[in-house]
Amino acid sequence: MTCEIHEECGVFGVFNAKHAAELSYYALHAMQHRGQEGCGIVASDGETLRGHRNLGLVKEVFDQKQLDRLVGNNAIGHVRYATCGGSNHSNIQPFLYYHSTGDFALCHNGNIVNSRLLREMFEKAGSIFQSTSDSEILAHLITKRAYGKRTDALLEACRQLEGGFAFLVLTKDKLYAMRDRYGLRPLSLGKMGDGYVVASETCAFDVIGAEFIRDIKPGELIKITSEGIESSFYQEERLNKMCAMEYIYFSRPDSDINGINIHLSRKAAGRQLAKECPCVADIVIGVPDSSLSAANGYSEVSGLPLETGLIKNKYMGRTFIEPSQELRERGVKMKLSPIRSVVKDKRVVVIDDSIVRGTTSRQIVQMLREHGAKEVHMRIASPEMIAPCFYGVDTSTYEELISAGNSVEKVREIIGADSLGFLSKEGLLKAVGASDLCMACFDSKYPTPLFEDITKANKDGK
Ligand code: AMP
Ligand code: SF4
Numbered sequence: 001m002t003c004e005i006h007e008e009c010g011v012f013g014v015f016n017a018k019h020a021a022e023l024s025y026y027a028l029h030a031m032q033h034r035g036q037e038g039c040g041i042v043a044s045d046g047e048t049l050r051g052h053r054n055l056g057l058v059k060e061v062f063d064q065k066q067l068d069r070l071v072g073n074n075a076i077g078h079v080r081y082a083t084c085g086g087s088n089h090s091n092i093q094p095f096l097y098y099h100s101t102g103d104f105a106l107c108h109n110g111n112i113v114n115s116r117l118l119r120e121m122f123e124k125a126g127s128i129f130q131s132t133s134d135s136e137i138l139a140h141l142i143t144k145r146a147y148g149k150r151t152d153a154l155l156e157a158c159r160q161l162e163g164g165f166a167f168l169v170l171t172k173d174k175l176y177a178m179r180d181r182y183g184l185r186p187l188s189l190g191k192m193g194d195g196y197v198v199a200s201e202t203c204a205f206d207v208i209g210a211e212f213i214r215d216i217k218p219g220e221l222i223k224i225t226s227e228g229i230e231s232s233f234y235q236e237e238r239l240n241k242m243c244a245m246e247y248i249y250f251s252r253p254d255s256d257i258n259g260i261n262i263h264l265s266r267k268a269a270g271r272q273l274a275k276e277c278p279c280v281a282d283i284v285i286g287v288p289d290s291s292l293s294a295a296n297g298y299s300e301v302s303g304l305p306l307e308t309g310l311i312k313n314k315y316m317g318r319t320f321i322e323p324s325q326e327l328r329e330r331g332v333k334m335k336l337s338p339i340r341s342v343v344k345d346k347r348v349v350v351i352d353d354s355i356v357r358g359t360t361s362r363q364i365v366q367m368l369r370e371h372g373a374k375e376v377h378m379r380i381a382s383p384e385m386i387a388p389c390f391y392g393v394d395t396s397t398y399e400e401l402i403s404a405g406n407s408v409e410k411v412r413e414i415i416g417a418d419s420l421g422f423l424s425k426e427g428l429l430k431a432v433g434a435s436d437l438c439m440a441c442f443d444s445k446y447p448t449p450l451f452e453d454i455t456k457a458n459k460d461g462k
Pocket of ligand 1: 249287290352353354355356357358359360361393394395
């Protein structure tokens with residue numbers, strides 16, 4: 001299978017705060033769950049941009065010597081998720097460019113759906129790309145407009161990009177933060193002393209002692225300088241379609257997105273699931289870590305005792321990182337272990353946040369049975385995933401999505417559970433409490449044009 005590299009990542013920026021690189025280190029560490037393939041930081045001392053990036057976890061890539069070299073009070077950083085294909089150093093961000101209009105660095109979370117078209121346009125005009133990442137397109141769009149204000153160049157660049165994105169651009173004395181006009185990818189703004197911070201998730205603010213101000217709005221560009229903050233919008237028409245998967249799976253439970261706490265929204269999803277898909281059983285267990293909040297809610301409403309039935313090996317990465325199905329299956333077993341004394345002779349309700357390919361559920365059902373569970377009932381705190389994501393979340397292709405071609409009963413049979421139930425789409429919206437969300441992977445209603453034939457895109461592995 002050929003495969004596009006998706007940008008499923010976390011971004012962080014800080015302006016006017018001492019030890020900006022060190023603050024970035026801690027913030028990226030707090031967002032490590034958003035990407036484990038590689039990471040990087042670029043810092044500015046007002047004159048020079050210096051960067052370091054590599055494959056590996058934040059704590060592996062940076063040591064004190066590296067951080068000391070990244071001098072300055074301004075910085076941006078990035079953690080990158082490898083979703084497909086091999087690890088590639090050239091795709092690790094931030095990208096750093098030296099240019100006659102002024103040096104700059106950029107990093108990005110999301111996916112640009114018209115990237116192929118834009119890339120072809122630039123390549124035909126003689127441009128050369130350093131990576132396969134679509135983030136680099138922004139650099140070309142910025143430098144295309146060689147004269148005039150950088151803010152105007154960025155606003156114009158954003159107008160040409162379609163898809164989901166949260167972009168940060170650092171120049172020697174300015175920090176820019178931009179969010180797509182559909183509001184698909186999260187980006188929050190915070191304050192730290194006299195300075196400002198921006199991050200994909202608010203958990204990054206807590207760890208460095210920054211104070212949350214507000215979420216950056218869909219279609220907004222924020223410019224941060226020593227004078228303060230300036231806000232502009234690159235488009236009149238804007239939506240508020242935050243990615244539902246941020247609430248369901250991606251974000252950390254202690255983060256808030258659009259004023260909604262992730263743990264509480266997952267717990268509400270679990271409560272709603274108990275109402276929609278009740279079960280006669282002895283205990284409820286959650287799949288650690290992302291489903292523990294939902295299991296809590298399910299237990300609360302069903303009255304079934306919440307137990308710790310599965311233990312997670314903390315030192316494993318997420319199973320999606322494994323490229324082949326065989327490795328992925330082994331990954332689940334290495335990652336999760338049932339507690340025999342808890343599940344033996346019990347009718348167990350297992351709460352998981354989602355079923356994508358079905359690998360995790362199938363392995364869990366099998367492992368629980370091997371450890372003596374009498375019955376295994378799967379309850380999923382999100383709807384059936386029937387369509388791929390084009391906005392930067394690796395939810396796989398149509399062919400691999402187990403619910404795309406199979407009924408609930410057929411999926412139950414494949415994963416080997418005694419019963420299976422999914423949260424409804426209405427139930428999910430109600431649980432999150434948001435007025436609107438992107439739920440395209442559950443209802444195929446993509447908020448943006450996709451610029452390519454979806455079936456063909458999937459054959460290509462996108
Ligand atoms: P699967 O085993 O393919 O059915 O994937 C489902 C499991 O992966 C669930 O336990 C989720 O917690 C997790 N998951 C869901 N979405 C993603 C994603 N985009 N990236 C990585 N893991 C995911
Ligand atoms: Fe999120 Fe799914 Fe929309 Fe992608 S399609 S942005 S994963 S809700």
